[in-house]
Each structure stands twice: as structure tokens, then as C-alpha cells.
Amino acid sequence: MxxxxxxxxxxxxxxxxxxxxxxxxxxxxxxxxxxxxxxxEEELRMAREIQRNLLPASIPKIPGLEVATLALPSREVGGDYFDIVSITKDRTLFMIADVTGKGAPAALLMSSIHACTHVMLPMDLTLQEAIERTNSVLYENTAADKFITAFAAIYYPDRSLSFVNAGHEAPLLIRANGEVEHLEDGGPLLGIIPSVPYFPGYITLAPDDFIVLFTDGVTEAMGEAMEEYTEQRLLDLLTANSSCSPAALIELVQNDIENFTGPVAALSDDRTLIILKATET
Structure with a gap:
């Protein structure tokens, strides 16, 4: 060299x-x-499109009941789930669920809940039996560190409801006279204990009574002072505006949460809210 x-x-x-x-x-x-x-990003976009298709495209008309909903995911794909399905002309199913975690893994579990729900709709099952079978399916097909909270109710034309609460935040029943009840009857979270019994509850609505179903993304929304929104604040807002329609109530709640949290780039958790209000006819 x-x-x-x-x-x-x-x-x-x-x-x-x-x-x-x-x-x-x-x-x-x-x-x-x-x-x-x-x-x-493309996979998440497709997953979100699939998820959106799993949620009800429209709310069925239910005589004697006015309904409004809100569903906001915290990420491109969320883990909250709700459904409103006319089983027969005399029975309407309302369901809300919250899967542990966020993103694509939570959405996959959400799709499992949707599949279980719709597979069992044509079957001649009580709500209690349907929830127990769903629990068994999820237990056999879900990782040990994953679980789902859920609340399901069937509404009848006489304004009565049967319901099962599977470890979910207890929906609020706010009577026209201002009395408040928590709908707690049911059993544990879905997917963590096999062959566990669930015990249904029963209520009857009077005109202007309303029920508020929600996930913890509502009550645990974090404010600028690192404090949670809380169920009590939600309840105070609802009772102070109980004469409003469900759609107006949902708008009030959403605006109040946004005022509480301040501007945020993305939600810290999925936020789902369903309000049912009994009417005269």
C-alpha cells in the first residue's frame, strides 16, 4: 500500500x-x-372503524322512553361498549360495559362482549342466564389480568325493567320526586370467576323518572387540580336539571366535565353515558 x-x-x-x-x-x-x-395508524384506523360498526348506528324508538347516548374514546380505539337492541316489540335491551385497559387490546375484548350479546339475543334466555353464560365464555377466553364490568337491563312496555349489574358503576335511578337509587343487584365482574350466579333486580319507572348509565371515564375524569370529577358532582348536576331531556342532560354533563378538566389533548379514559327517561306515552 x-x-x-x-x-x-x-x-x-x-x-x-x-x-x-x-x-x-x-x-x-x-x-x-x-x-x-x-x-x-392504518391498523388503528381500521380497528376504530370496526369498533364504530359494533356500536348501535341509531337508537330504536321505544314507546314511553326517551333515550340519549354519548361515547367518546380516549385513544384511537377504546374499551367502553354500549348497546341498545330491540329484542322483540315488547323487550328492549340496554347494555353498557367497560373493559380493563385502553387501545386495541381493550377493543378486542369489547368485540367479545358484542359477540356474546348478539349471539344470545335470539336464544330464549333470561337476562340472568345470558349474563352467566357471557361470564363463562369470557372466563374461558380471557387472560387472567383482564376483566369486564357490565350492566344490562331489559325494558318492558309497562315501564318495568329487569337488570343485572356485573361489577359495574351502579347506574343512578333518579325519581321525579328527587329520590335516588343505585342499581346494584347482580354479581361480580365478568371473566374472573367461573360458574358464578348473578341475581337480577327489578324496578318500575314513573313518568319523568330517569336512569343514568355511565363508565368510570365520566366520574373519574381528572381536573387540573388532580381531583376526580366524582359521582356526587354528576348527581348534583343531574338532580339540579332533572326537567331537561336526556339529550340536554348529556350536553350539560359533557360541558361540565370539560369545564372541570380544562383543555386536554386526549381523554384520560373512555367516556360513555346513556340516559333513559320515562315519558307519559
Whole structure:
């Protein structure tokens, strides 16, 4: 080899060549990262589209009942679930559920709840039996660290409801006279204990009574002072505006939560709310 010393131009050339090689490698890595990110974004977009299709596209008309809903995911894909289904002309199912975690894994569990619900709708099962079978299916097919809270109710034309609460935040029954009841009858969380019995509850609504179903993304919304919104604040707002329609109540709650939390780039948890109000006819 030529043992002649490197000249300054040689060193500058080698330095430039090395810098070019480093830049090329960095650019290649950035391209790979961008492709991976785009692929993930596309997968999440498709997952969200699937999730959106699992939720009811419209609310069936139910004589004697006015209904409004709110469903806001915390990420591209959420783990909250709700459904409103006319089983027969005399029976309407209301269901709300909250899956542990967020994102795609939670959405997959949410799809399991949807599948169980709709597979069992045509079967001649009581609400209690349907929840018990759902629990067994989820227990057999869900990881030990995953579980689901759920509340399901069937509404009848005489304004009566049967319901089962599977470890979910107890819905609020607010009577027209201001009395408040928590709908707690049922059993434990879904998917953690096999072959566990669930015990239904029963109520009858009078005109202007209303029921509020919600997930913890409502009551545990975090304010700027790192304090939770709380069920008591929700209840105070609802009772103070009990003459409003369900749609107006949901708008009031959403605005109050936003005022409480201040501006946020993304929700800290999925937020789902259903309000049912009994009417004269």
C-alpha cells in the first residue's frame, strides 16, 4: 500500500463520505419508522372503524322512553361498549360495559362482549342466564389480568325493567320526586370467576323518572387540580336539571366535565353515558 501521508483534502473527503454514510443510515431508519408508524395508524384506523360498526348506528324508538347516548374514546380505539337492541316489540335491551385497559387490546375484548350479546339475543334466555353464560365464555377466553364490568337491563312496555349489574358503576335511578337509587343487584365482574350466579333486580319507572348509565371515564375524569370529577358532582348536576331531556342532560354533563378538566389533548379514559327517561306515552 502507499504509505504516503494523507493530505488535508483526503481527510476532508473521508470525513464527508463518513457523514454521508451516517446520514443515509439515519434516513433509512427514519423511513422505516415512518412506514411502521403509518402501518400502525392504518391498523388503528381500521380497528376504530370496526369498533364504530359494533356500536348501535341509531337508537330504536321505544314507546314511553326517551333515550340519549354519548361515547367518546380516549385513544384511537377504546374499551367502553354500549348497546341498545330491540329484542322483540315488547323487550328492549340496554347494555353498557367497560373493559380493563385502553387501545386495541381493550377493543378486542369489547368485540367479545358484542359477540356474546348478539349471539344470545335470539336464544330464549333470561337476562340472568345470558349474563352467566357471557361470564363463562369470557372466563374461558380471557387472560387472567383482564376483566369486564357490565350492566344490562331489559325494558318492558309497562315501564318495568329487569337488570343485572356485573361489577359495574351502579347506574343512578333518579325519581321525579328527587329520590335516588343505585342499581346494584347482580354479581361480580365478568371473566374472573367461573360458574358464578348473578341475581337480577327489578324496578318500575314513573313518568319523568330517569336512569343514568355511565363508565368510570365520566366520574373519574381528572381536573387540573388532580381531583376526580366524582359521582356526587354528576348527581348534583343531574338532580339540579332533572326537567331537561336526556339529550340536554348529556350536553350539560359533557360541558361540565370539560369545564372541570380544562383543555386536554386526549381523554384520560373512555367516556360513555346513556340516559333513559320515562315519558307519559
Amino acid at each position: 502507499n504509505r504516503a501521508p494523507y493530505h488535508r483534502k483526503d481527510i476532508e473527503f473521508l470525513y464527508a463520505l463518513g457523514s454521508l454514510a451516517v446520514t443515509s443510515i439515519q434516513n433509512a431508519e427514519l423511513v422505516e419508522e415512518r412506514i411502521a408508524r403509518q402501518r400502525l
